[in-house]
Amino acid sequence: MTTLSTLPKVMKAAVVDAAGPPEAIHIKEVPIPALPSNHVLIALEYVGVGIWDAEQRAGSWGSVKPGTIMGADGSGTIAAVGSHVTRFRVGDRVYSYSYGNGGFYAQYVSVPADRVAPVPAHLDMKIAGGMPCIALTAQSGLETLKVTRGQTVLVFGASGGVGSCAVWLGSEKGATVVGTARPEAQEYVRSLGAAHTIDPNSSEREGAIKRAAKDGFDAALVTADSNALASFFSHLKPKAPIAFPNGVEPEPRFSGHPASAFDGAMSHEAFEKLNAAISTRTLPLRVQVFSFQDVAAAHRRIEEGHVVGKIVLHIDL
Ligand SMILES: NC(=O)c1ccc[n+]([C@@H]2O[C@H](COP(=O)([O-])OP(=O)(O)OC[C@H]3O[C@@H](n4cnc5c(N)ncnc54)[C@H](OP(=O)(O)O)[C@@H]3O)[C@@H](O)[C@H]2O)c1
Missing domain, CATH: 3.40.50.720 (NAD(P)-binding Rossmann-like Domain)
Incomplete structure (x- = not known):
């Protein structure tokens, strides 16, 4: 395993302990997620907010497990690499889509390396954070x-x-x-x-x-x-x-x-095709940025409907 020498033991995350309104989300300190051998740990910069997050938070899919960290995609830099991962190095600019074991509303996320790709050089990290899913x-x-x-x-x-x-x-x-x-x-x-x-x-x-x-x-x-x-x-x-x-x-x-x-494909091959399509082009995806501490406001906005483009959270703690 390769890690940033400064990697902390705890991080801030937006957590939900029970289904409820947007105010049910609260930011608290939790342990840094574990790093299985096929995972990378990403220090997140921008993360996507989707209507599915609001549905999960509201309990539309059943009860919410205490300590749930929502979020399925985002952009950031590699902070640690599992022992079996060869494609990434600490410090690489990456984006990821990992639905199901996500937990992107946080300073760090641990995800399988095949659900991660380099961010094309010219792509803004805000757009990269909102677009994987x-x-x-x-x-x-x-x-x-x-x-x-x-x-x-x-x-x-x-x-x-x-x-x-x-x-x-x-x-x-x-x-x-x-x-x-x-x-x-x-x-x-x-x-x-x-x-x-x-x-x-x-x-x-x-x-x-x-x-x-x-x-x-x-x-x-x-x-x-x-x-x-x-x-x-x-x-x-x-x-x-x-x-x-x-x-x-x-x-x-x-x-x-x-x-x-x-469904959106989360594979390495799917990311490779997407990066080939982007290449050096500009993707003018409109993003509306909310500060991490305004995560409840971001959920209220998405529940109002008629969002043009995508809402992202800036992990700016
Ligand atoms: N299975 C998967 O892998 C996967 C992944 C991502 C998303 N999804 C699903 O895909 C759907 C779209 O997701 P999204 O993030 O793109 O949602 P979104 O950002 O809310 O986009 C929905 C689009 O549909 C339009 N729309 C909504 N209601 C309409 C109506 N009654 N008449 C005409 N147009 C209407 C919206 O425009 P206005 O509201 O302004 O009219 C908007 O352009 C969601 O159901 C989401 O759960 C599935």
Whole structure:
């Protein structure tokens, strides 16, 4: 094991002891997590806040184990390397997505090394902290749909986290992306590469869809349920596929079209593909930064809805 010589024994973490409102989260001192031989310890800088964190905290998934540290992704620097890990060195700038054994709302997290990747040199650590879960999920979605150059792809819910990354990755692949967004978020969605944006709640929706996708959609990636979905799905080409991340409920379905659920991949291979897609490009993901001590406010904000881009916590203690 290689470690920073200054590694402390304890750290600050945002902990939940029982399901409750945002104020149920409190920052306290806890031991530094253990470092199994295949893990790395990351000194975190920015961590992602997702609606799934708020659902977990509120008890929507059942009771909350005392001492739970939420958070599934973030960016930072390697502080220690397990004895079997060869790919990383102390001090490397990295980002990670590790759902399930996460615990990113903290100064340090211990995660399997294959769920970690170097942050591309030009990528801002704020953006890197907010994007692993949503970008790897968007990437899985586009792969599920087998999106290729020249296709016309609908991203329904394009202003949110997964949607933002799907628009950017889809247009980088050479697809013509049509994204849905409220009027105030449409310029942002176009800045990500969408060729067209449509307000899903507009009375002009039908005409806008016909103009944006004259021959229909080749595929649809759906990040939210809505009464408007059927009118978009009615413009899918025959047998064109629909895909949605697990968590979108009720599951979007449309007769005559295959619909698949998917999860964000947490593997080394998935991160390699993502880093290749980013390469030297700029990902203009909008991030709203909350100080670590304002973690309850970050949860209140995400529960209000209509977040454009992604919320991140700055581990600024
Ligand atoms: N299985 C996985 O691996 C995985 C990973 C990540 C996320 N997810 C799931 O994927 C979903 C999206 O996550 P996210 O982080 O991208 O969420 P998000 O940031 O809240 O984005 C949701 C998007 O859908 C839009 N939207 C919401 N309600 C709508 C409605 N009624 N009509 C039209 N548009 C609507 C939102 O825009 P407005 O609200 O402004 O209209 C926004 O653009 C969630 O269910 C999450 O749990 C699953």
